[in-house]
Amino acid sequence: MKLYLLSLGAGLVVGVLYSLMNVRSPAPPVIALVGLLGILAGEQIVPIAKRLVSGQSLSLGWLQRECGEHVFGALPARQPTDDKNKEQA
Template sequence: MMPYLLSAGAGILVGVIYALIGVRSPAPPTIALIGLLGMLVGEQVVPVVKRLIAGEPVVAFIQTDCARHVLGPQAGADKPTPVTTATDSADGGKA
């Protein structure tokens, strides 16, 4: 969560500096974000093609490594294990 807050803070700081010196951002926000998304997806083309050529599994790679790279560390993460309470472990789960 901290990297996202730092990124937002840096963006706000740059926006304030742009406003103070009287310039507009170099690209409309939507176009800039679509361009960044294209860059992230484009970076994944080479590893996927290498896996295809090598005959390695591709779908699992896309669902885990590619998803994590494009969408962030929370994407493709394993499901959390259920939390056991102290009473569950003390009496073998019988209440």
């Protein structure tokens, strides 16, 4: 979660600097995001191609394990809570 907040903070700082300097961002946000998605997807082509060339099959589990976290990052997880303590409060 800290990395998400750090990334958001860095983006806000850059946005404020661009605004103070009267500079537009180098690419429209949607185009930049699509480009980043292309980079992430492109990085996954090599491991998938190596697996297929070696004669191994692709499984959903392999794709999730090998590609999922790289593309989506470590997604924040819900912390376990003690429901009994909530009910008493």
